[in-house]
Amino acid sequence: MAIISSPHFPVPSERRVMDERTVLDMWNQVLVEAFSVRYNVQRSKVPVGLPYTSASYFSGMKSVLDDWMEPLINTRNCLAHGQWIVAFNEQRNSVNQDRTKRLNSLTLWHLRLQRNLLKHLERLVFDLTATQYAFERDFDRHWANLKAAQSRISADKSKEWELLLQRRHLRGKAHIRRNYRRLIDAGLI
The missing domain is CATH 1.10.287 (Helix Hairpins)
Incomplete structure (x- = not known):
């Protein structure tokens, strides 16, 4: 919300992000909108219309959303809905074994590292939307920090x-x- 409500994020883009149904869809839309504005490419042409390096940036950031955000959002939703021990499916009529397993393996250590990972992703998106040169200049450093957080989470x-x-x-x-x-x-x- 801080990213899309900043003066650097166009109001029409903010509206399109807010119209999305899920938080994950909102993150995906932020990525599309930000790359579209930064590289002056139609939203429908992101990522295929981006220059090669920019498309690679997009692909990497999108992979973080796909691989890390969806499980994190689902876990957050389970906890927010009181499913602290057993997680249910979307209809809440049966147990979701995958979510329950993920929930039971969650520790403070994991939460801290996931927060760290999100901060690096947020910094990348902020630089993409709000800065003129910092995104390309600092991308490798932020990306390395993000990947290090992913490795630490995976090493458990x-x-x-x-x-x-x-x-x-x-x-x-x-x-x-x-x-x-x-x-x-x-x-x-």
Whole structure:
């Protein structure tokens, strides 16, 4: 919403985005509208009417939407509708096994990395719509960061991260006890 309501995003494009039925469709429409405006190509000609490099940018960003956004949006919707343990299908008349499995494997670690991935995608789309030179100039850096987030999510080191947090917590408690003992020994408490 921040991207499409910015002064850099044309009002007719904003209306077309808002007319889409689903959040994923809105993201796809933002991509089409942004590439259309930036490269002065008719919306119906995106991506085939784009120059090769621009079409490659579009293809890469579209793949992120297709591969990462749809499962993330579905998981978010399950949680928002109270389906914390078991996820249902769209009609809510049977269990959706894939969504339930995804929901049960979700951890804070995954959420943080997915948020990171979304920030990189958002930055790419913002640069595409709002900047004159930054999109092409910074694309490789943003893309590398986005791909790194995808790799970290796929590697799934959430268990190691949880153990690290537990060790930090225990070290912190020991540090507090040690400092408290020193204050008592020094007569300050």
